[in-house]
Amino acid sequence: MIQSIDRAAKILGLLQGARRLGISELAAALELPPSTVHGLVKSLQAHGLVAQESSGNRYALGPALLKLSSVYLDTLDVRSRAMRWMHELSRKTGYATRLGVNLLDEVLIIHHDRRPDGTEQMPETGLNLPAHASALGKVLLAYNPELEHDVLSKPLAEFTAETVTDPAVLRSQLGEVRKNALGLEYEEAVIGEASIAAPVYGDSGNVIAVLSVVIPADEWPASETIVRELRDAAWTISRELGATVWSSQVGR
């Protein structure tokens, strides 16, 4: 791991959390001398990864990130293939749908199709969810032993009374997920919200993304029809990506 890149990435991470920070604040957070941080920040700034407030001496994330991320989204075959089926799935079920991938030890939402009832809903693309407290996350954990190890090696954060914080319970849930190829979550991250998720396979037979349907808590549990439609959609996307029944069974 190259030290200065590690530090630079940490600076981006800090700015992600705190929005706007001065050199000395960054230096304090990283436990480095301000002059060192200054050099790192200026290098990031030269590439547009960080931007300085026009009136002031604080720094924030830069515009280059937007351009990079828009290319990132374009390169994802899963996403472009999934979009039309997600829209279909939202329409059929009446619920919002999400497509997620693994980012470090969390889940990143790479596409979101709103509930079709026309209510005001925040776009969720780019948000992330805890791996152990979301249906999306549980599916990723179930099919990725490395991630499972990562997540279980740290204490599990508690978000609501329903959050699973006992590693043994989580481990047994992951067994269920593998058995049914379906992840479940009821008010474990957000009160009033539940979800179910199914894996999406790539041509190598690996789970490369997860598809979920977000269900209001008072309409839980999901009907058999909803589950079947979710599974069908996830499977259709996988097939378009070149996965076969066979490859998905030997996968992992």
Added chain:
Amino acid sequence: MIQSIDRAAKILGLLQGARRLGISELAAALELPPSTVHGLVKSLQAHGLVAQESSGNRYALGPALLKLSSVYLDTLDVRSRAMRWMHELSRKTGYATRLGVNLLDEVLIIHHDRRPDGTEQMPETGLNLPAHASALGKVLLAYNPELEHDVLSKPLAEFTAETVTDPAVLRSQLGEVRKNALGLEYEEAVIGEASIAAPVYGDSGNVIAVLSVVIPADEWPASETIVRELRDAAWTISRELGATVWSSQVGR
């Protein structure tokens, strides 16, 4: 400029252009030994900034960029303030509107409100435009001497027969832009497309963004009404950000 950060940023830039590259391809492009590039790429990968193809040995941009960029968009006061007025402006004029900021020597579109006629239109947020061949870019150039110097120090790329490639002509156009606080462009980047743009001021009195209306070439020139509506919208946004008549006049 820290060397390894510079190199890392260049790697991200290459992946932005080429989508998927192997270590040796990156090494060739950067004229560095493959082992050096490998170390850089692995460091970026550890932070999710690049990702390795599941089946294969090539690398692409990583999911962390999406999360970072979504935070970037949230931190931009201009954008959140501008969105509602842009929607209004699109509705009133019947044309698509764009909001841009400066990224290195180009213009990055940070918000796009579609033409309200309901035709299929690609979302343009995250795209970038050449500074010298767009109305947005000309406004940024006119109010940013450093950027002007940057852009004029290199040859001006030609996109269409209308593209201004003569520095002297561009310079005189920038004078006009400053005089009218309005940038114009007719088929200089894309055939069939023209646009007009007006500056948006921040509380320091600087031009921090640009607002434009995209007009089909066959409806050119824009009516006085359209121009006034664009100016009004840009001004309303500026005022919400704390700009005053006075500060915008002493600005720069």
Added chain:
DNA sequence: GGGTCAAATTCGACATTGTCGACTCTAGTT
């Protein structure tokens, strides 16, 4: 309006750190 303070920024010497070449390993090809 001037004086004080905190924070950003610049600079150069030192030693830590990243770089590079040689080597190994893996996978795909003929």
Added chain:
DNA sequence: AACTAGAGTCGACAATGTCGAATTTGACCC
């Protein structure tokens, strides 16, 4: 099954980034 091309590993060297001291900037208060 041998061959090739590319990815990935390792350790020595010196180029590079780091850090402390000094300088500048700008904000706030008296």
